[in-house]
Amino acid sequence: MAEVKISAEVRTEFGKGAARRTRRANKVPGVIYGHGADTVHVTLPGHDLMMALKTANALIGLDIEGRKELVIPKAVQRNALKGFIEHVDLLAVKSGEKVSVEVAVHTEGELAPGANLLEHVLSTLTVEAEATHIPESVTVSIEGLAAGASVLAKDIPLPSGTTLVIDEDAVVLQVLSAQAEEPAAEGEGEGAAEGAEA
Template sequence: MTDLFTLDAEVRTDLGKGASRRLRHANKVPAILYGENQEPVSLTLEHKNVYRAQQEEAFYSHVLTLNVDGKAVECLIKDMQRHPYKDVIMHLDFIRIDAKHAVHANVPVHFLNEDVAAKTGAKIAHHINEIAVTCLPKDLPEFIEVDLADLELGQTLHLSDVKLPAGVTSDELAKGESHDQAVVTANAPKGKASDDEAAEEDTAE
């Protein structure tokens, strides 16, 4: 899998919509590399290599290596434009990183033991599928696990309930308690609440 996160790129000087259209016809993807107080660089990558790499979930939160005309540059993918109906990648934005500087990234969430939680009769509702984090590049996780084994009926887990890896902080929680987003809820099945209420009424009578 490691090779998928190393992509060859060429610097391009032929810019503009017409140039980008010609690149796509040649099965290449126009891209731009920026960040770390350096000048942006326009690039070209092979579409087949990018397409294969982006099929891996970790591609979007993994430190990537671009071989730019033979020079290795570490970066993160910041944006990807796709064709509205064709299975084609139209453009990529990469941002340079430095091992000593913290990065911001959206990391996918993996929900564990969802079948265990569902055995209570709960309807599991995912409120978010990724978490915005800040950390050094070496600490960037490919995904964050949320264990639902002990999730009770009617319970909601928030960001503050999620155990993040060492060195990783939540961007939302850094803004204050009011940004403690709901992550997942074990909703009671339809009709359950009314059935319980009916039982209570029968008992009262």
């Protein structure tokens, strides 16, 4: 995964008022922690951070007023209505260091013929990988799976150097039979609607 470079500044003002001023300046407050070091409070350029976070588990090379720090995002708080980033927690990492992250599970292929539904029991897998080689996602084939079939965590191929953290027998995907609505239920609904109109 390519490293994204971002410049950051040490943050010395705290509280809601300071955070609002930071966001008005199109910057995002954040904290960096890890390796037993003291937590570092920073502000990051909003647009650069938003672009970096479009990639899952982005590896970010921070330049904090001349000091270099390699980090990955661990928690991102977004505004519930507008979606902009309000705060970010960053984990300091080192090249070659193993970290635990969640990666998205993607599927490829078609289910067996018939009206079957694919349920994502888990949308992400928790894996351990080198900080500089974190996979963006993992892909598993569902080609030909019929109703009743399931895909376990251990069935999903992982990139070299990546290992499972969750139980290998955890169900990630399962194929269900599509069930048509019962006509009786529909009839009852219509009757209720007619009664309401009367």
